[in-house]
Amino acid sequence: MKLATWNVNSLAVRLPQLLDWLAEQQPDALVLQETKLTDDKFPHAEIEAAGYAVQWFGQKTYNGVALLSKAPATDIVRNIPGFADEMARVITGTVGGLRIVGAYFPNGQAPGTEKFEYKMQWLRGLRDWLREELATHPKLVLMGDFNIAPEDRDVFDPVAWAGQIHCTDEERDHFRKLVELGLVDAFRLFEQPPKSWSWWDYRNLAFRKNQGLRIDVILVSEALKAAVRECVIDKAPRKNERPSDHAPVWVRLESA
DNA sequence: ATGACTCCCAGTGGGAGA
Numbered sequence: 001m002k003l004a005t006w007n008v009n010s011l012a013v014r015l016p017q018l019l020d021w022l023a024e025q026q027p028d029a030l031v032l033q034e035t036k037l038t039d040d041k042f043p044h045a046e047i048e049a050a051g052y053a054v055q056w057f058g059q060k061t062y063n064g065v066a067l068l069s070k071a072p073a074t075d076i077v078r079n080i081p082g083f084a085d086e087m088a089r090v091i092t093g094t095v096g097g098l099r100i101v102g103a104y105f106p107n108g109q110a111p112g113t114e115k116f117e118y119k120m121q122w123l124r125g126l127r128d129w130l131r132e133e134l135a136t137h138p139k140l141v142l143m144g145d146f147n148i149a150p151e152d153r154d155v156f157d158p159v160a161w162a163g164q165i166h167c168t169d170e171e172r173d174h175f176r177k178l179v180e181l182g183l184v185d186a187f188r189l190f191e192q193p194p195k196s197w198s199w200w201d202y203r204n205l206a207f208r209k210n211q212g213l214r215i216d217v218i219l220v221s222e223a224l225k226a227a228v229r230e231c232v233i234d235k236a237p238r239k240n241e242r243p244s245d246h247a248p249v250w251v252r253l254e255s256a
Numbered sequence: 257a258t259g260a261c262t263c264c265c266a267g268t269g270g271g272a273g274a
Contacts, residue, residue: 109274
């Protein structure tokens with residue numbers, strides 16, 4: 001099983017790149033973030049023609065998520081049960097016996113703002129729901145754009161970013177509390193190249209200079225940990241014309 | 257350096273992203 005996550009930063013713009021990547025990488029399931037499309041505008045026909053079933057949940061301008069899978073997903077849940085939210089940020093389904101949660105975590109803007117407080121509330125809501133979800137679905141994968149750089153080694157300039165959004169103690173504490181539910185960061189199960197990022201600012205030639213953050217993450221439950229074989233950030237799509245600012249991340253699990 | 261780029265909706269500018 002190959003599972004992937006990609007913040008496409010507008011599916012309207014990135015659809016051709018998505019179709020290319022699906023054809024090349026053949027993931028069994030892929031979650032998308034920042035589709036930025038209302039449900040009536042979602043390009044499901046093109047995705048289905050590429051051999052994927054798809055569930056989607058979006059809104060105008062911001063946010064929007066989708067779950068693509070070769071085998072249709074079942075038991076779909078949109079957003080976080082028990083947490084009222086105006087924004088389309090989470091889509092969950094079961095594929096091949098795995099509970100797949102695709103999430104677009106709030107950005108949070110800056111500590112001390114209303115958006116930061118919303119991020120904290122959202123993270124609490126996610127954790128409370130995931131605790132229950134893990135109890136009923138031990139084989140669970142939470143993946144997406146976390147908008148949290150878990151540790152300093154996930155930041156190109158940890159001194160400059162200290163205390164800044166994505167790197168605050170509060171955000172990292174929430175990340176650790178998710179892990180403490182019984183999840184593991186698949187990327188860190190393996191030796192990885194230093195300076196591995198999943199996002200590079202569009203400004204400042206950041207990609208060329210490899211100045212980025214690792215904020216796109218795949219967490220697998222303890223029940224799946226032993227099955228994880230590989231976890232890769234695929235930088236290739238960031239080299240496309242008109243790329244997303246995020247790279248896809250994928251994980252390969254031993255088929256069982 | 258309250259920047260830089262990209263996307264969106266609006267409407268010839270501005271918010272948001274991270």
